[in-house]
Amino acid sequence: xxxxxxxxxxxVKRTGEKVFLxxxxxxxxxxxxxxxxxxxxxxxxxxxxxxxxxxxKGDIPEGYSVSREKKERFSLILESASTNQTSMYLCASSLxxxxxxxxxxxxxxxxxxxxxxxxxx
Amino acid sequence: TQLLEQSPQFLSIQEGENLTxxxxxxxxxxxxxxxxxxxxxxxxxxxxxxTGGEVKKLKRLTFQFGDARKDSSxxxxxxxxxxxxxxxxxxxxxxxxxxGTGTRLKVLA
Numbered sequence: 143x144x145x146x147x148x149x150x151x152x153x154v155k156r157t158g159e160k161v162f163l164x165x166x167x168x169x170x171x172x173x174x175x176x177x178x179x180x181x182x183x184x185x186x187x188x189x190x191x192x193x194x195x196x197x198x199k200g201d202i203p204e205g206y207s208v209s210r211e212k213k214e215r216f217s218l219i220l221e222s223a224s225t226n227q228t229s230m231y232l233c234a235s236s237l238x239x240x241x242x243x244x245x246x247x248x249x250x251x252x253x254x255x256x257x258x259x260x261x262x263x
Numbered sequence: 264t265q266l267l268e269q270s271p272q273f274l275s276i277q278e279g280e281n282l283t284x285x286x287x288x289x290x291x292x293x294x295x296x297x298x299x300x301x302x303x304x305x306x307x308x309x310x311x312x313x314t315g316g317e318v319k320k321l322k323r324l325t326f327q328f329g330d331a332r333k334d335s336s337x338x339x340x341x342x343x344x345x346x347x348x349x350x351x352x353x354x355x356x357x358x359x360x361x362x363g364t365g366t367r368l369k370v371l372a
Binding site: 177183198240257 | 355
């Protein structure tokens with residue numbers, strides 16, 4: 143049974159704290175993604191990685207950084223948490239699409255974790 | 264900039280009714296996926312459509328990709344309470360997926 147796991151289901155932090163969200167997948171997928179989900183806005187891509195130590199900015203990278211030291215693990219870091227980062231954070235993984243970086247990205251199935259609901263007070 | 268608009272945003276219907284959810288964009292996508300998300304869980308893929316005009320059926324769910332690959336629809340026949348959830352479309356473009364705003368469906372028994 144394929145799985146994407148996230149380190150916490152619920153997290154409460156204070157403004158200014160450094161926050162680490164961890165994601166682990168057991169499917170040997172090359173691609174990993176971090177999204178945030180807010181009502182009425184759908185899922186918005188924060189960062190994505192297509193290989194170890196590689197990262198690409200998504201649509202809303204400001205205030206976030208990521209780390210991918212091992213293929214199965216992708217971490218999202220909030221350097222100094224702010225109240226507007228209160229949200230549901232979803233991690234996903236997928237197989238690499240060879241057309242992706244050169245165009246013709248067909249889009250393989252993304253497998254999602256259960257999400258981390260982060261509240262910043 | 265939200266590239267994929269879904270309508271309606273909310274839908275509450277009785278068991279046995281039919282419904283259609285729309286996913287519209289002014290941009291072309293190389294493929295389009297539909298996901299369903301239940302409370303406390305991540306989205307789960309229902310279908311991927313790749314070719315313009317393509318129609319795929321999954322039991323009572325029918326998915327269509329627009330001819331120009333800019334829009335898609337999801338039609339559910341004889342909805343059941345188990346269909347309740349958040350439906351998300353996602354277009355594949357460049358190296359990433361653009362998600363729609365979501366349609367929250369509630370089917371009442």
